[in-house]
Amino acid sequence: MANQARDAAIVGIHEYPLRVAPGRSAMQIKAESISKALEDSGLKLTDVDAIYDTNEGEGGGGLGMAHYLNLKPTVIDTTQVGGSSYEFQTAHALRDIRAGKANVAILSYGSVAASNRTPIGTGGGTGMGAPNWQGNMEDPFGQTLIANYAMVAHRHMHQYGTRAEDLAEISVSTRLHATRNPEAVRAMQDLQFMATGEITVQDVLDSRVIADPLHLLECCMVSDGGGALVIASAAAARGAKKKPVWIIGTGEATKYRENGGDITVSAGAQSAPIAFGEAQVRPEELDLAMIYDSFTITVATILEDLGFCKKGDYKDFAKNNRFRFDSALKPALNTDGGGLSSNHPGMRGLFLLLESVRQLRGESTSQVANAQLAIAHGNGGFLGGNHTGGSIILARD
Amino acid sequence: MPNRPQPRFPEPNSQPFWEGAKRGELLYQQCNSCSGVVFYPRLICTHCGGLDLAWKQSQGEGTVYTYSVVRQNRNPAFSDLGAYAVAYIDLDEGFRMMSNVVGVADPTKDIAIGQRVRVEFEKQDSGDYPVPVFRPI
Numbered sequence A: 001m002a003n004q005a006r007d008a009a010i011v012g013i014h015e016y017p018l019r020v021a022p023g024r025s026a027m028q029i030k031a032e033s034i035s036k037a038l039e040d041s042g043l044k045l046t047d048v049d050a051i052y053d054t055n056e057g058e059g060g061g062g063l064g065m066a067h068y069l070n071l072k073p074t075v076i077d078t079t080q081v082g083g084s085s086y087e088f089q090t091a092h093a094l095r096d097i098r099a100g101k102a103n104v105a106i107l108s109y110g111s112v113a114a115s116n117r118t119p120i121g122t123g124g125g126t127g128m129g130a131p132n133w134q135g136n137m138e139d140p141f142g143q144t145l146i147a148n149y150a151m152v153a154h155r156h157m158h159q160y161g162t163r164a165e166d167l168a169e170i171s172v173s174t175r176l177h178a179t180r181n182p183e184a185v186r187a188m189q190d191l192q193f194m195a196t197g198e199i200t201v202q203d204v205l206d207s208r209v210i211a212d213p214l215h216l217l218e219c220c221m222v223s224d225g226g227g228a229l230v231i232a233s234a235a236a237a238r239g240a241k242k243k244p245v246w247i248i249g250t251g252e253a254t255k256y257r258e259n260g261g262d263i264t265v266s267a268g269a270q271s272a273p274i275a276f277g278e279a280q281v282r283p284e285e286l287d288l289a290m291i292y293d294s295f296t297i298t299v300a301t302i303l304e305d306l307g308f309c310k311k312g313d314y315k316d317f318a319k320n321n322r323f324r325f326d327s328a329l330k331p332a333l334n335t336d337g338g339g340l341s342s343n344h345p346g347m348r349g350l351f352l353l354l355e356s357v358r359q360l361r362g363e364s365t366s367q368v369a370n371a372q373l374a375i376a377h378g379n380g381g382f383l384g385g386n387h388t389g390g391s392i393i394l395a396r397d
Numbered sequence B: 001m002p003n004r005p006q007p008r009f010p011e012p013n014s015q016p017f018w019e020g021a022k023r024g025e026l027l028y029q030q031c032n033s034c035s036g037v038v039f040y041p042r043l044i045c046t047h048c049g050g051l052d053l054a055w056k057q058s059q060g061e062g063t064v065y066t067y068s069v070v071r072q073n074r075n076p077a078f079s080d081l082g083a084y085a086v087a088y089i090d091l092d093e094g095f096r097m098m099s100n101v102v103g104v105a106d107p108t109k110d111i112a113i114g115q116r117v118r119v120e121f122e123k124q125d126s127g128d129y130p131v132p133v134f135r136p137i
């Protein structure tokens, strides 16, 4: 650990507490979150000199966000690669701070997907909008987003003998964590979940199939929500209210539907070694894994790709309640309740970083004792098609 | 007859593929420089970076690489189909395409990874382009 560079840290966070926020706009959720994340950090809006923005607000990308805040940043980065955008942007913030181009950076997210009734999972190619090379080869076949992930699950089952009950372990542990997080409990109530308590593997298997082999309780919710992060240089972090959470390794990668490719391997297999190499830690040392749980299969595949176990060995790795916050086995998984049971406004990558920071500060509602190291891994796009993987390794001060 | 979303034009990468579908031909691209197979259709060879791609006709036979049976799709074009199977098909010429597996009594039971399938061109209620789907051999 001695050789790790500690050049930039997350010093302020905020998660927008509501999952149903009628009357709010995405831009307002972003701005409120930025204000509260800055308050959490002890830094001021006028300290911010770098904006990272996915343009999910109301247009203009980084220019639109900067204008709304009336900031004149020296760095604007508008990387938009789906749900892992915030991992990519965090990597870029570290790089820009290291290069001396930025000192205090903000990342923000806001979405009113639930209030707008956006069909994220059961939507698919619509055959509307401007023609494009990929849509013309996919839209006629009615592939929903869930079906794309389900195709990965089927192949994973075929290749490695993974069973539905193995995947369900992720839903069970994640729901346990959600029941301990008051914001997640309220989310499930506000979004009219049929039940909001703990669930069993059998409950998951008994829930209806949405796209074979994935069941309802293996699918993330569709919510409103958002949040923000403040990332500061080592110098600026010294002026923060709370202990910094250091960004010690980052990796970015892409993957596609390829002729002859292995659909059970995600972009994480490429991004993780880069991040672990930079951080100089090994997967088994990590206390926490915050992994984009759009669906159970996303997590199972990515755990393997990050090196927590060998490809295909997820079914054994998942045993013995490993993923629970109070398990003796590492890593604890998605301790905020995840996309499955806390929030999923469309691009969940930001929340992976927020919960990692809460854990490494000792502030989680499902706190892992003496947590030192965490990975946040976002997956953007379609796991069984074109997608991105962004890995961020974080360390306690 | 089905009423699927049609490919939309102008879209110069995929237009020859769909013109082929009108003639009952399943087309893919192969590089004249390096012989690499390219799919989905595009301008550039993803193996060598060259621009000399030729259109070839597939025999239309392949295997199911993976699939899912969609039980719920909010798109009205698919609500009439009931449960239907979306799949990646590995064609014998070495390209993988997205399609549907049709012609089975119960898609939740009668489709398997590794199953041999053959293309057929499904006429649409509206629109000029028949859609290539696959039926077990």
Ligand SMILES: [Zn+2]
Pocket: B031, B032, B033, B034, B035, B036, B045, B046, B047, B048, B049, B050
């Ligand atoms: Zn070539």
